[in-house]
Amino acid sequence: MEKAVRKYWPIFLLPTAAAFSVGFLYPFIQGLYLSFCSFITIDRATFNGLENYKYVLTDTSFLHSFWFTALFTVIVTVLINVGAFALALALTSKIKASNMFRTIFFMPNLIGGIVLGYIWQILLNGALSILEKPLLALDETYGFIGLLILMCWQQIGYMMIIYIAGLQSIPDDYIEAAKIDGATEGQILWKIKIPNVMPSITICMFLSLTNGFKLFDQNLALTGGEPAHASEMLALNIYNTFYGRSGPQWKGYGQAKAVLFCIMVIAISMLQLKATKSKEVQQ
Amino acid sequence: MKFKKVLALAMVATMAVGALAGCGGNKDDKKESDAGKVYYLNFKPEADDAWQALAKEYTKETGVEVTVVTAASNKYEETLMVEMGKSDAPTLFHVNGPVGLNNWKDYCMDLSDTDIYKNLTSDDYALIDNGEVKGIAMAIETYGIITNTKLLAQAGYSVDDIKGFEDLKRVAEDITARSDELGFAAFTSAGMDDSSNWRFKTHLANLPIYFEYQAENETSTDAIKGTYLENYKNIFDLYINNSTCKPTELSGKTGDDSESEFIDGKAVFFQNGSWEYNNVIGDGKLAAEDVTMIPIYIGVGDEANQGLCTGTENYWCVNGTADEKDIQATLDFINWCVSSDEGTTAMANDMGFVIPFKDAKETENVFVKKDAEMLAAGKTTIPWSFTTIPSETWKNDLGSALNAYAGGTGTWEDVEKAFVDGWATEYKAANQK
Numbered sequence: 020m021e022k023a024v025r026k027y028w029p030i031f032l033l034p035t036a037a038a039f040s041v042g043f044l045y046p047f048i049q050g051l052y053l054s055f056c057s058f059i060t061i062d063r064a065t066f067n068g069l070e071n072y073k074y075v076l077t078d079t080s081f082l083h084s085f086w087f088t089a090l091f092t093v094i095v096t097v098l099i100n101v102g103a104f105a106l107a108l109a110l111t112s113k114i115k116a117s118n119m120f121r122t123i124f125f126m127p128n129l130i131g132g133i134v135l136g137y138i139w140q141i142l143l144n145g146a147l148s149i150l151e152k153p154l155l156a157l158d159e160t161y162g163f164i165g166l167l168i169l170m171c172w173q174q175i176g177y178m179m180i181i182y183i184a185g186l187q188s189i190p191d192d193y194i195e196a197a198k199i200d201g202a203t204e205g206q207i208l209w210k211i212k213i214p215n216v217m218p219s220i221t222i223c224m225f226l227s228l229t230n231g232f233k234l235f236d237q238n239l240a241l242t243g244g245e246p247a248h249a250s251e252m253l254a255l256n257i258y259n260t261f262y263g264r265s266g267p268q269w270k271g272y273g274q275a276k277a278v279l280f281c282i283m284v285i286a287i288s289m290l291q292l293k294a295t296k297s298k299e300v301q302q
Numbered sequence: 303m304k305f306k307k308v309l310a311l312a313m314v315a316t317m318a319v320g321a322l323a324g325c326g327g328n329k330d331d332k333k334e335s336d337a338g339k340v341y342y343l344n345f346k347p348e349a350d351d352a353w354q355a356l357a358k359e360y361t362k363e364t365g366v367e368v369t370v371v372t373a374a375s376n377k378y379e380e381t382l383m384v385e386m387g388k389s390d391a392p393t394l395f396h397v398n399g400p401v402g403l404n405n406w407k408d409y410c411m412d413l414s415d416t417d418i419y420k421n422l423t424s425d426d427y428a429l430i431d432n433g434e435v436k437g438i439a440m441a442i443e444t445y446g447i448i449t450n451t452k453l454l455a456q457a458g459y460s461v462d463d464i465k466g467f468e469d470l471k472r473v474a475e476d477i478t479a480r481s482d483e484l485g486f487a488a489f490t491s492a493g494m495d496d497s498s499n500w501r502f503k504t505h506l507a508n509l510p511i512y513f514e515y516q517a518e519n520e521t522s523t524d525a526i527k528g529t530y531l532e533n534y535k536n537i538f539d540l541y542i543n544n545s546t547c548k549p550t551e552l553s554g555k556t557g558d559d560s561e562s563e564f565i566d567g568k569a570v571f572f573q574n575g576s577w578e579y580n581n582v583i584g585d586g587k588l589a590a591e592d593v594t595m596i597p598i599y600i601g602v603g604d605e606a607n608q609g610l611c612t613g614t615e616n617y618w619c620v621n622g623t624a625d626e627k628d629i630q631a632t633l634d635f636i637n638w639c640v641s642s643d644e645g646t647t648a649m650a651n652d653m654g655f656v657i658p659f660k661d662a663k664e665t666e667n668v669f670v671k672k673d674a675e676m677l678a679a680g681k682t683t684i685p686w687s688f689t690t691i692p693s694e695t696w697k698n699d700l701g702s703a704l705n706a707y708a709g710g711t712g713t714w715e716d717v718e719k720a721f722v723d724g725w726a727t728e729y730k731a732a733n734q735k
Contacts, residue, residue: 059405060387144554156494156553157709243496245553246711247702262379263695264732265405 054274057267065267071275080248081276084256091163091252092231095170099227100220102175107182108208121183124176132173136240139169143241156245163250169237174230178223185219186212217299221292228291232284253280338627339367340635343385343392345616347375348577352652359644366631379405386621393624393632397437398615399689400522403429404732410436411622411629417637418618418659426685427658429617437617440640441655444673445505445575446595446610450588453486453570461594467533467601471540477570478544488544490569493555494705501557501573502538503701506598507721508611508688510534513602515687522690524729528722533600535714542708545569549708564588573598576669579654583668595669597676597684609676610669613686614658692728699724 024031049061054071058064075081106124110117127135143165144154152158155165189212197207213220235254238244244251244259251259257280261273344353350372357368371392373381378396385392386409397403403410412434413419419435422428429437447470449461457477464470474488481487492502510530515521517529542549546563564572565587572582576595583590597608620632639645640659649655650663656670665671677683691697703720706712 059408060383062387063408140554148551148554151550153550153709153711154553157706157711245702246706247699259695259698263698264693264728265401266732266734267405268734269731 050274051278054271054278056274057271058274059267059270067271070268071271072279074272075275075279078260078272078276080251081253081256081260083248084251084253087163087250088232088234088252091166091234092228095167095174095231096224096227098167098171099174099178100223102171103178103223104182104216106175106179107186108212110179111183111186121180124179126176127173128177130173132236133240135169135173136237139165139172140241143168155242159246159249162242162245165241166234166237166250169241170231170234173237174227178227181219181223182216185216189215214298214300217295221295221299224291224295225288229284229288232287253283337364337366338625338629338631339369340394340628340632341369341390341392342371342394342632342635343378343382343396344370344372345378345396346653347372349653349655352648355652356639356645356648359648360635360638363644364634364638366635368635382406391621391624393621393628394636395619395621396440397429397617397619399617399686400429400431401689401692401732403431403436403617403619406619407431407436409621409623410619412436413438413620416633418633418640421637421641421659421661423658423660427614429619437619438636439614439616439658440618440636441616441649441653442612442614442658443576443616443656444595444610444612444669445573446597446669448564448572448574448578448582448593448595448669450564450567450570450572450592451594452592453484453567457484457570461596464596464599466605467536467599470599471536474540474544474571486567487546487569488571489541489546490560490563490572491545491547491555492538492541492552492573492708493557493560494553494701494708495556498555498557498560499701499705500697502541502704503697504688504691505575505611506537506573507534507691507697507700508686509537509598509600509602509684510721511690512684512687513600516603521687524726524733526722526725528718530600530602531718531721533602534721535717537598537600538704538708541573550710552708553705576656576667576673577654579667579669590668593668595672597681604682607681609681609683610673611684611686612673613689615686615689692725692732695731696720696724696728 053061053064055068056064056066057071110121110124114120130138140155143161147154147161153161155162193211193215194207197211202210233254234252235258238250238252238255239258242250244255248256248259253276257273257276260276261270263269340357342353342357344350350370353370353372357370360366360368371381371385379402382392382395386395395406397406397410413428414435418438419428422438427439427442428435429439451461454460454473457473457480459473464473477484477486477488493499494502510528510533511526513530513533514527515523518527542552545552546568547555560572561574561578561581563569565582567588572578582588583593595610597605597610599605599608618636620629620636622629624632639649640657641661646657646659646661646663649657650665654665654667656662656665656667673683700717700720703712703717707714707717
């Protein structure tokens with residue numbers, strides 16, 4: 020078998036490589052090229068050098084979106100991971116119907132972002148109007164908090180499943196041995212459980228960080244960037260640049276923003292992977 | 303060993319079949335017909351079925367292949383961009399007016415020598431750019447304040463009592479004062495949700511824009527002055543303070559909310575257009591004789607002779623970069639649609655359009671009939687000046703400002719800023735090179 024694989028590897032690899040090139044590499048490189056052009060349709064692009072990037076770096080709305088997104092991502096990553104880990108701890112201890120709870124907590128993740136956005140918009144607006152506060156689309160802070168609530172509600176269940184898998188893979192002897200040595204619950208948590216679920220933490224951090232940074236559907240449906248672009252996150256800002264005005268230059272600006280956005284997401288997730296990976300331990 | 307080799311080969315074969323399957327087929331579609339073919343990228347999802355049927359009818363009659371593809375609601379520009387990049391690009395597509403044309407100018411052929419242009423009833427319905435006819439309106443629409451006359455009668459008024467803004471204000475405020483006793487409000491909720499706010503940021507904004515163009519004797523501008531913003535405020539205040547809900551709740555209200563309030567008889571007035579005909583009139587909804595449309599009075603100009611707002615956002619453009627044969631086939635097809643018996647009947651009845659062509663058939667749409675009636679009575683129709691709004695962003699920013707104003711978190715100055723300053727910046731942004 021091994022010999023056969025060694026002999027025929029191109030035939031195994033090529034279909035996937037071809038699909039990857041057609042579906043990812045080629046569009047990516049073309050996208051990169053288009054960020055230096057102004058265009059309406061991609062087959063008739065005119066090269067205009069660094070014009071697009073020059074504009075983007077002076078665009079204050081892009082900067083605002085960046086900070087809004089960065090703040091959101093930091094807070095949401097912390098909230099989701101702490102919440103998911105706490106739930107995972109609770110649901111791996113021996114409580115009744117823990118399987119049912121796991122299913123229930125996981126469920127919100129099965130609903131699409133746009134639908135969730137509209138459902139939560141109705142819910143939160145209902146609550147805000149009873150409290151006689153401005154509705155979501157009228158106040159940046161409430162919009163921000165609304166997005167946090169929505170994202171936590173959607174993502175905690177999913178991350179919880181990953182943490183549960185991590186916690187269950189810790190051999191019972193570790194914890195037993197620690198108990199015999201007289202370790203407290205807190206010590207077991209910090210010295211044994213957390214170091215041993217580091218791989219899960221890496222994955223969950225990566226997912227929640229990139230999800231938060233790339234958030235689009237929920238942002239569009241919940242606040243739509245209101246009031247006056249104040250709650251507009253990066254992805255939505257790019258979308259609005261692209262389609263908000265007519266004329267070939269705007270497509271170029273949008274494209275340049277998208278390339279910068281892509282670089283940011285890659286850079287941030289690389290840093291995070293490096294940071295958490297170094298803390299992982301061998302079992 | 304042998305078995306393993308066979309197994310490996312079998313796996314390779316399976317994968318190869320899977321990978322190559324996508325390349326097969328389609329061979330039969332490639333037969334080129336001499337007559338050319340039509341590819342129409344339709345703008346109106348609600349008319350999709352009717353277009354598919356009409357295309358089939360045309361193919362049966364002439365043998366020319368007609369493909370109709372409909373873009374999802376609100377996704378036309380995106381779909382058009384993608385389709386135009388393909389080798390089999392649409393031969394017939396829509397632009398929404400002079401600003402939309404800006405994107406597609408290079409693709410639109412000059413239609414001045416075509417039969418369809420000669421069939422057009424007035425040059426008002428052609429999109430002319432530098433002396434070239436780049437687009438032809440395929441349907442005209444009318445908007446105003448849709449009024450439930452039955453409820454209005456219960457409140458003790460008739461549409462004849464409303465001859466201007468002052469009358470409208472008096473009636474609306476009287477209804478609000480007695481709303482508990484009457485059981486309905488004056489206006490449906492002026493929803494500021496995306497599905498409904500175009501009624502105010504675009505259609506209502508048309509009036510101050512139009513009256514300013516009138517006063518300045520222009521048809522478009524790079525910097526609007528906002529001369530009639532005070533009137534815009536008055537009418538918007540009237541809408542939000544006399545509606546079915548509190549102004550602070552408007553930002554969460556949708557177009558559907560507003561429509562169902564009107565159908566359920568919870569409000570007398572509903573600002574919307576002729577396209578709402580099938581939605582508000584019919585079984586389980588309102589009766590045609592109980593509904594009419596009145597002009598949107600804002601207290602400017604000769605209100606006694608003001609008519610409804612009539613115009614178009616639906617221009618047909620023919621792709622000049624397409625194959626010669628396909629262009630000819632497309633021109634023949636659109637001309638057939640607006641001149642043949644089958645075509646005009648389908649457009650009037652199945653799609654409910656009023657088409658600005660000589661052979662047009664009459665429709666049952668009461669709002670359109672009302673417009674014709676007012677025109678015959680010598681009233682001045684208000685054109686759709688909003689097609690000169692510099693960008694989608696201008697509308698969205700104005701919408702935000704109106705929303706904040708209604709909700710009490712913003713001021714009217716912000717609306718003025720979005721309207722006047724926003725126009726100048728957006729005009730510059732859209733026209734910079």
